[in-house]
Amino acid sequence: AQKVTQAQTEISVVEKEDVTLDCVYETRDTTYYLFWYKQPPSGELVFLIRRNSFDEQNEISGRYSWNFQKSTSSFNFTITASQVVDSAVYFCALSGNDMRFGAGTRLTVKP
Amino acid sequence: GAVVSQHPSRVICKSGTSVKIECRSLDFQATTMFWYRQFPKKSLMLMATSNEGSKATYEQGVEKDKFLINHASLTLSTLTVTSAHPEDSSFYICSARDQGGGSLNTEAFFGQGTRLTVV
Numbered sequence A: 001a002q003k004v005t006q007a008q009t010e011i012s013v014v015e016k017e018d019v020t021l022d023c024v025y026e027t028r029d030t031t032y033y034l035f036w037y038k039q040p041p042s043g044e045l046v047f048l049i050r051r052n053s054f055d056e057q058n059e060i061s062g063r064y065s066w067n068f069q070k071s072t073s074s075f076n077f078t079i080t081a082s083q084v085v086d087s088a089v090y091f092c093a094l095s096g097n098d099m100r101f102g103a104g105t106r107l108t109v110k111p
Numbered sequence B: 001g002a003v004v005s006q007h008p009s010r011v012i013c014k015s016g017t018s019v020k021i022e023c024r025s026l027d028f029q030a031t032t033m034f035w036y037r038q039f040p041k042k043s044l045m046l047m048a049t050s051n052e053g054s055k056a057t058y059e060q061g062v063e064k065d066k067f068l069i070n071h072a073s074l075t076l077s078t079l080t081v082t083s084a085h086p087e088d089s090s091f092y093i094c095s096a097r098d099q100g101g102g103s104l105n106t107e108a109f110f111g112q113g114t115r116l117t118v119v
Helices: none
Strands: A003-005 A010-014 A019-021 A024-026 A033-039 A046-052 A059-061 A064-069 A074-079 A088-095 A099-101 A105-110 B004-007 B010-013 B019-025 B032-038 B044-051 B067-073 B076-081 B090-097 B108-110 B114-118
Touching: A003 A088, A003 A099, A010 A019, A019 A105, A024 A074, A033 A074, A046 A059, A046 A064, A046 A074, A074 A088, A099 B044, B004 B090, B010 B019, B019 B032, B019 B090, B019 B114, B032 B067, B032 B076, B044 B067, B076 B090
Parallel strands: A010 A105, B010 B114
Antiparallel strands: A003 A024, A019 A074, A033 A046, A033 A088, A059 A064, A064 A074, A088 A099, A088 A105, B004 B019, B019 B076, B032 B044, B032 B090, B067 B076, B090 B108, B090 B114
């Protein structure tokens, strides 16, 4: 069975702090994809990144970076120099035949 | 990325009536679409997987007679909440997988979501 665990329910930081959102997954598939989505208060899901199981290279996109470690089944997401606009719920997801989401982490960035 | 359009974005209906939510892939063919339900401050829970031309596959605990799914074409799937009750009030989101490349493990694109309120 596929499972995604986001142990951090809520995180609160002050603007300009760095913050890391944890994601741990379980799957028996050898080929799979991992995703991060942002959900602002409007409810729409905003795609942030997709990573396939064969690509363990870390990725950086502006203030965002992702650390994929297959050995620990983790796909953590770091926001550097956080901003108030980063406040949202962030979901990690695992895709095989369907897509399963973690419980989400609510990030609040205070000015 | 590809576009998935979900309609309506908000709907209020009376208890006992039925509501239909549409999910369209606008610029790609989606043989598979997924329907999720999200309660306030909760995660997205997969309700069912909709396959074009065949019956939907429902997750355990989801009533298939209450949540009717029709995937009649490669670009349209509908979710009908039948005889809606206040406990059905929720945020419903669809997603469609672009399977043009033939792989199942491709990105799923999400609709904007539908906030259903049953009064």
